[in-house]
Amino acid sequence: MIVNHLLTLPDAILIFFAAMIGGAINSVAGGGSFISFPALLFTGVESITANATNTVALWPGSMASAGAYRNELDAQKHVLLSMGFSSLLGGIIGAQLLLSTRPATFERLLPYLLLTATLLFTFGGAFTSKFKSRVGEVKAPGWVGQVGVCLLQFVIAVYGGFFGGGIGILMLATLSLMGMTHIHTMNALKTVLGSLINGVAVVMFVIAGKVIWPQAVVMIAGAIIGGYFGAHYAKKMEPAKIRLFVILIGFSMTAWFFYRYR
Secondary structure, X not given: OOOOOXXXXXXXXXXXXXXXXXXXXXXXXXXXXXXXXXXXXXXXXXXXXHHHHHHHHHHHHHHHHHHHOHHHHHHHHHHHHHHHHHHXXXXXXXXXXXXXXXXXXXXXXXXHHHHHHHHHHHHHHHHHHOOOOOOOXXXXXXXXXXXXXXXXXXXXXXXXXXXXXXXXXXXXXXXXXXXXXXXXXXXXXXXXXXXXXXXXXHHHHHHOOOOOHHHHHHHHXXXXXXXXXXXXXXXXXXXXXXXXXXXXXXXXXXXXHHHHHO
16 A cells, blocks of 8 residues: 655655665665665655665666676676576566565565675675685686576575665675676676666566656656766776775665664
């Protein structure tokens, strides 16, 4: 049940800037939904409907971010193809699960999922460095590694279709566990794969009639602006600073959701 259909001017301003910030964060680290999604809840939208509307709103911004990363993807076409299939399949399953789930159930899961992702990203690089080190550009893993990565990506995509918040951190964590260290290449892969996951979820949410379009249109405008400029300026930042930013966002949003849903 949707609590509030009416979009007032203060609500429109709030969700516009929330979507703009969320789009920028998604282009850098993922987790932008943990800003834009609560903004919709604050305006009185029921959680399942807020999640669907938020996914639709942030998707164009992620596509804009993907365009800004096209140069970083030239050497990752084989990885992108295999992980892209897993992303599409998992996104479909996850979106269907969301449409069949009670709001209270998926709200209780969010803090634990984001906490796991943040811990993996924070400590994953140090763990893999004990076994191997890679210098320079990231190379595509062997076929055994690709199978494992695709399975992990499928699980992430199911979660992404279920609720988009934090999938960027999950994908960065997976890429880190693979041994990837070049943050801009990781961001490029994460952004494109996230766009595929959310894209199939968007189609299913629209068909199911779970999107509030006035709110979605306002947020789409903000997300496109934030997504493009966020990706553009992220490439000019030092990788260590971006990694620290990811960690801070992850732990901050985890704490908020534990507080909000406990």
